[in-house]
Amino acid sequence: MWRWAARRLLGTALTLAGVTVVVFLVLRAIPGDAITAALGIESGTLTDAQRVALERYYGLDKSLLGQFATWVLALLQGNLGVSLSTGIPVAELIGSALPVTVELAVVATLIGTPVGVAMGVLAASGPGRARDGLTQGAGLLGLALPEFVLATLVVAVLAEAFGYFPDTGTFVPLTENVGGNLSQILYPALVLSIGLAANVMRTTRSAYADVVESDFVRTARGKGVREGRIRGVHVLRNASVPIVTLAGIQFGYLLGGTVIIEQVFALPGLGRLLFTAINDRDYPTVQSTVLVVAIGFVLVNLLVDLLYRVIDPRTTEAGA
Numbered sequence: 001m002w003r004w005a006a007r008r009l010l011g012t013a014l015t016l017a018g019v020t021v022v023v024f025l026v027l028r029a030i031p032g033d034a035i036t037a038a039l040g041i042e043s044g045t046l047t048d049a050q051r052v053a054l055e056r057y058y059g060l061d062k063s064l065l066g067q068f069a070t071w072v073l074a075l076l077q078g079n080l081g082v083s084l085s086t087g088i089p090v091a092e093l094i095g096s097a098l099p100v101t102v103e104l105a106v107v108a109t110l111i112g113t114p115v116g117v118a119m120g121v122l123a124a125s126g127p128g129r130a131r132d133g134l135t136q137g138a139g140l141l142g143l144a145l146p147e148f149v150l151a152t153l154v155v156a157v158l159a160e161a162f163g164y165f166p167d168t169g170t171f172v173p174l175t176e177n178v179g180g181n182l183s184q185i186l187y188p189a190l191v192l193s194i195g196l197a198a199n200v201m202r203t204t205r206s207a208y209a210d211v212v213e214s215d216f217v218r219t220a221r222g223k224g225v226r227e228g229r230i231r232g233v234h235v236l237r238n239a240s241v242p243i244v245t246l247a248g249i250q251f252g253y254l255l256g257g258t259v260i261i262e263q264v265f266a267l268p269g270l271g272r273l274l275f276t277a278i279n280d281r282d283y284p285t286v287q288s289t290v291l292v293v294a295i296g297f298v299l300v301n302l303l304v305d306l307l308y309r310v311i312d313p314r315t316t317e318a319g320a
Contacts, residue, residue: 008302008305012298012302015294015298016291016294016295016298019290019291019294020071020072020075020287020291021068023286023287023290023291024064024067024068024071024287025064027281027283027286027287028064028283030278030281033060033281034058034060034084034280034281034282034283035051035054035055035058035060035084036281058084071284071287075288075291079091080094080284080288081284081288082284083277083282083284083285084280084281084282084283084284084285085276085277085280085282085285086282090284090285090288090289091288093273093285094270094273094288094289094292096268097268097269097270097272097273097289098269098270098292099173100171100262100267100268100269100270101254101255101258101262101269101270101271102255102296103174103181103185104185104188104189104192104254104258104261104262104267104269105192105251105254105255105258106251107185107186107189107193108188108189108190108192108193108196108254109193109196109247109250109251109254111189111190111193111197112192112193112194112195112196112197112200112250113196113197113200113243113247115193115197115200115201116196116197116198116199116200116201116203116204117200117201117204117243119135119138119139119197119201119204119205120135120200120201120202120203120204120205120207120208120243121204121205121208121231121236122135123135123136123201123205124204124205124206124208124209124212125231127209132205135201135205136201136202136205138198139197139198139201139202140198141198142194142195142197142198143195143198143199145194147191147192147195147260147261148260148261148264150191150194151188151191151260151261151264151265152264154187154190154191155187155264155265158187171184171267171268172184184265184267185267187265188258188261188262188264188265188267191261192254192258192261196247196250196254199246199250200243200246200247200250203242203243203246204239204243206242207239207240207241207242207243208235208236208239210239211235211238211239212231212235214238216234217230217234217235220234241308244304244307244308245304248300248301248303248304248307249300249301249304251300252296252297252300252301253297255270255293255296255297255300256270256271256274256290256293256294256296256297258270258271259271259272259274259275262275263275270289270292270293273285273289274286274289274290274293277289
């Protein structure tokens with residue numbers, strides 16, 4: 001157990017270190033500079049002395065290694081820096097955007113995972129039959145349609161049928177108004193849940209079909225265990241390991257993959273913050289936002305590993 005924990009901590013540290021290096025270098029490789037992006041056409045009025053002063057103020061006059069070392073040292077002290085485009089502390093920007101994205105990902109997962117599992121079990125219960133073909137066809141359609149197309153279609157249908165348009169005004173937190181919050185979160189979460197449900201359905205169908213043919217299932221039938229209990233308890237539990245894996249990965253993906261959906265539905269989450277920061281060459285905001293998303297992804301995977309050990313104790317023995 002301790003060796004497993006040590007390996008996971010080491011792997012987590014290496015992953016996050018790799019993310020910081022890659023993001024830092026990729027961001028600097030983008031054409032343009034932060035001062036020009038932040039000031040726009042006004043940057044053309046800067047004198048050389050003013051530009052040099054701004055570069056010194058933001059630490060952009062240092063070498064790449066110097067900028068990286070400054071950023072990492074500040075991170076280790078809990079300082080995420082100040083946004084180059086807004087002048088607001090990055091921790092404050094992320095603190096207001098993170099709850100929106102987490103809520104969106106949680107609601108999408110709560111919708112998509114059970115729907116995907118139910119569809120997968122339905123398909124695996126009748127392989128080769130019409131319901132199997134229809135379910136797999138629906139899943140393929142859900143995977144083939146890009147999220148921005150689905151989001152646009154959903155907005156168009158809601159606008160035409162119900163006069164609903166994404167609220168571009170102030171986001172309503174869940175703690176202030178449950179109804180108002182859900183009216184802003186539910187539709188984008190539904191869009192995100194479609195692809196998730198399709199992936200879960202395919203994994204569930206495959207895992208469920210494999211376990212149904214296992215020796216222990218035939219033994220249980222031979223002992224007279226009811227078919228409903230075999231399929232609903234024993235088969236589903238043994239097939240749940242890959243389903244949990246996929247759901248965890250999908251949830252981690254949703255934390256950083258909501259850029260387009262948050263743009264379409266005007267949600268002030270991490271995706272929208274990241275999109276705006278990249279356009280503005282806002283280095284501290286981009287670097288810190290990506291790092292937060294990476295930490296979330298790593299933590300979700302750690303939670304998935306812990307769930308393995310609850311669902312299938314054999315993984316504990318193998319990984320100890």
